[in-house]
Each structure stands twice: as C-alpha cells, then as structure tokens.
Amino acid sequence: MRDIKTLIRTVAAVGAALGIVASAAACGSSKSSASSTKAAAVSSGSAATQVRLGYFANVTHATAVVGVAHGDFAKALGSTKLSTQVYNAGPAEMTAVLGGQLDAAYVGPSSALSAFVQSHGEALKIVAGATEGGAELVVKPSIASAADLKGKTLATPQKGNTQDVALRFWLKQQGLTANPDGSGDVSVNPQDNATTLDQFKAGHIDGAWLPEPWASRLVEEAGAKVLVDERSLWPNSQFSTTTLVVATTFLTKHPDTVRALIDGQIAANTWITSNPADAQKLVNSELKRLTGKALTDAEIQRSFSEQKVTNNPDASTLQTSLDHAVAVNLLKSTDLHGIFDLSILNAELTKNGQPTVSDAGLAKK
Structure with missing residues (x-):
C-alpha cells in the first residue's frame, strides 16, 4: 500500500497529466421508482455505458456491499454496467479515482479530503454519506x-x-x-x-x-x-466513517448515472434499516465471498451495533476532520468550498419522502 507521501506525488502527477477541471454538475429530473430510473438511464444521453465503483469489504461499507449483492445498484442503473473493485483502505482507492481507474468510490472522509486537497479541489465531489460510527x-x-x-x-x-x-x-x-x-x-x-x-x-x-x-x-x-x-x-x-465520492469529470458528463447510483444507495440503505437481521446475513455472506472468511454471529452483530447506515455525509464535521489531519502533518489546510454536491441526493431523497441533508455551506467555491 502506498503511504500518504506516495499518494501526494501520484495525485500531482495524475492531475498534471489529466488536466482535471472542475465543473458544476447538471441535475435533471427522474422518477423515484427503480423502474423509472432504469428507463431514464437507458434513454438519457448523459447515461454512461459503465460505472466503475470502488468499496471495501468492511461492515462500514454495508451500503456498498448490500447495494451490489442485493441488486439495488444494478436495478437502478439499468443498462449501465456496474464494475466493482474492492480495496483495503482509502488512499489507494483515491489514487485509482485520480488515475482514472474508478468513477465513484465509497471512502472515508480523510482519504476524500486528501484527494481533494492535492488536486486543488478539482478531482472529486462528495455526493452522499453512507456510514456513521463504527x-x-x-x-x-x-x-x-x-x-x-x-x-x-x-x-x-x-x-x-x-x-x-x-x-x-x-x-x-x-x-x-x-x-x-x-x-x-x-x-x-x-x-x-x-x-x-x-x-x-x-x-x-x-x-x-x-x-x-x-x-x-x-x-x-x-x-x-x-x-x-x-x-x-x-x-x-456522530461522525462520518464512509462517504460516496464521484470523479468531477464523471459527474459532469454523466449526472443521470450518478443519480441512478444514488437511487441504488437509497434503496440499499432503506432495505438495511428495515431488515437488519437479513442485512447482517447478506453482508456476512458477501464478506466471506470477498475475503474468504465469514464473521461469527457475535462479530457481525457487534459490528452492526457500532455503526449505522445513512445518506447524510455529516458535512459539518468535515472541517474538523481536515483540521485533525493538518494537526498531525498529514495534510495542508485548504478551503473546502466545492467539495460537496448534494443536489442529486437531496432531489432523490425528496422524491422518496425522506428528509434532505445539509452541505454545511460547502457546496460552492
């Protein structure tokens, strides 16, 4: 695994090579049902043929694990192919985003901050939360x-x-x-x-x-x-453990695909919350498939009790996360305005009758 200094050098090189530029995400309308989302993804010119998603084989990534295994992402994405890659931790995953190997990723806030800081605020957007605690x-x-x-x-x-x-x-x-x-x-x-x-x-x-x-x-x-x-x-x-980030270029080019991905997340989180016992069984089954070893009943139950799934990225805590990284000489201080784009998430939450979430004023530069 690469350490933070290697990540910084990689980010700088990738940023120079790719000429990443920031752009405001277009946000169209869609139906709240999965079938309507599928139809929109098929018919819209902004839908991608493929979305490459990274996540961890962790209980703190239950949203992603369930979204993949329960079929929520695939159902929402329709004809857009879902390709996945599993990582151990965020810095390596963010290197993949910055290098163009991933379009979206479930990742902790510190790793998202690192990629944002080193790309001068251009490379990615946090578009949703996923887990608190854990x-x-x-x-x-x-x-x-x-x-x-x-x-x-x-x-x-x-x-x-x-x-x-x-x-x-x-x-x-x-x-x-x-x-x-x-x-x-x-x-x-x-x-x-x-x-x-x-x-x-x-x-x-x-x-x-x-x-x-x-x-x-x-x-x-x-x-x-x-x-x-x-x-x-x-x-x-309350603190954010896992967020959903999307490469800025992908969000700009394919907002309908990002909308479908978020619809899949909302469906996955709703199912997890409504079916905790079944969710634990499904996550455990997937962890066995991904790592070769299932958790004991005590381990999976304890893991779930330590956290909760959410669509809220707890945006008000992000500056504190950055301050902590700066204090231990792992990041330089930077302006976080522009790191969030929760417009699609809030539109889809409203359509699903769920409360919207705050970006703490950090959506615009």
Whole structure:
C-alpha cells in the first residue's frame, strides 16, 4: 500500500497529466421508482455505458456491499454496467479515482479530503454519506490508559486514511507523539487489516484503530478490549466513517448515472434499516465471498451495533476532520468550498419522502 507521501506525488502527477477541471454538475429530473430510473438511464444521453465503483469489504461499507449483492445498484442503473473493485483502505482507492481507474468510490472522509486537497479541489465531489460510527481503538487488556501506550506499537489500515488520522490526532491530544515516519512515543504501523489481526494474535502489535468488522474481530477473536470508541470523541456521537465520492469529470458528463447510483444507495440503505437481521446475513455472506472468511454471529452483530447506515455525509464535521489531519502533518489546510454536491441526493431523497441533508455551506467555491 502506498503511504500518504506516495499518494501526494501520484495525485500531482495524475492531475498534471489529466488536466482535471472542475465543473458544476447538471441535475435533471427522474422518477423515484427503480423502474423509472432504469428507463431514464437507458434513454438519457448523459447515461454512461459503465460505472466503475470502488468499496471495501468492511461492515462500514454495508451500503456498498448490500447495494451490489442485493441488486439495488444494478436495478437502478439499468443498462449501465456496474464494475466493482474492492480495496483495503482509502488512499489507494483515491489514487485509482485520480488515475482514472474508478468513477465513484465509497471512502472515508480523510482519504476524500486528501484527494481533494492535492488536486486543488478539482478531482472529486462528495455526493452522499453512507456510514456513521463504527471505528474503535482496541488494545491488549493490560493497557488501561493512554499513558500505557508509550513505547507501544499500534496499527491502522493505511497511512493517511480516516482511522490513521483519528489515531494520530487522539495520541497528540494525549500528549504522545506518533510521527508519519514511524518515530515518536508511539509507533504507528499502517498495514492490511487482516495482517493487523494476525499480528495482534501473535503479540507483535499492542492494538489498532480500526473500522468494523476489524475492531470487533480483534475483540471477539483475539481478546482485545476497547480503549476508545470514536463516537465518544464527537458531538452527539456522530461522525462520518464512509462517504460516496464521484470523479468531477464523471459527474459532469454523466449526472443521470450518478443519480441512478444514488437511487441504488437509497434503496440499499432503506432495505438495511428495515431488515437488519437479513442485512447482517447478506453482508456476512458477501464478506466471506470477498475475503474468504465469514464473521461469527457475535462479530457481525457487534459490528452492526457500532455503526449505522445513512445518506447524510455529516458535512459539518468535515472541517474538523481536515483540521485533525493538518494537526498531525498529514495534510495542508485548504478551503473546502466545492467539495460537496448534494443536489442529486437531496432531489432523490425528496422524491422518496425522506428528509434532505445539509452541505454545511460547502457546496460552492
């Protein structure tokens, strides 16, 4: 996996090569039913022949996992082909978006921010939220406080991803250093989540800040305990873990396809909320297909209890996420105006009788 410095160099090179430019997304009208959306996608000249979607084999990406497996995306997209690619963490996924290998992606806010900052606000738009909560710092039972972490080694999914930023900022608040080069009071070791589980079991690391289901797997399989539930660090226990981003060029050229993708998400989230037991079974089945291993009943139930699916990107928290990344020297401060385009989402939510969501005034530059 590439670290944040590699991502920055890649983004800069890709931005120069592709000459990415920002453009306002056109937003047409469509029917709220899946069949009407399908007809619009077939007949509209702005519909793409294919949409390439990235997501993770995580419970925090239940919206995407269900949208694919339950057929909600395919139904809404109609004749537009859905191609998917699974990633371990956001920085590598954002490299794919910036390099033109993905049109849309489910990703954490810190990784979306990194791509936005390094492309000077041109490369992508956040068009919806997907998950709130579902991230924890889990550690060996002998660790009772932040002070006990000095001299210890912790893991995250990838340098610069949402959990990596959360861990480094929290350590800074506790008076502990965790430098991007691995030095400091606490050594942070970004790595694949499956590797983290194995290394924790073997005693090679002392804990990890992880999304679900990995936090639950360390708790249930390896005897870890929760030191920090990230929900406790945010007002009203609300923070965005997963968002839906779309390449700006794709959104500009194919707004009807983005509308269909969002319709598929709304349908998937509605089904998850209305059928929690069936949703857990479906997600678990898909995780087994994608990773080769299903979760135990305790793990899938615990994972779902730690989070919730949503269409709201919690836009008001994004500046805080950026401030945290800046504070730990992973990003430079930037103007976030233009990072959101929730116009299609809000139009489709209205058609489905659901409340609209706020962009916190960050939709326009």
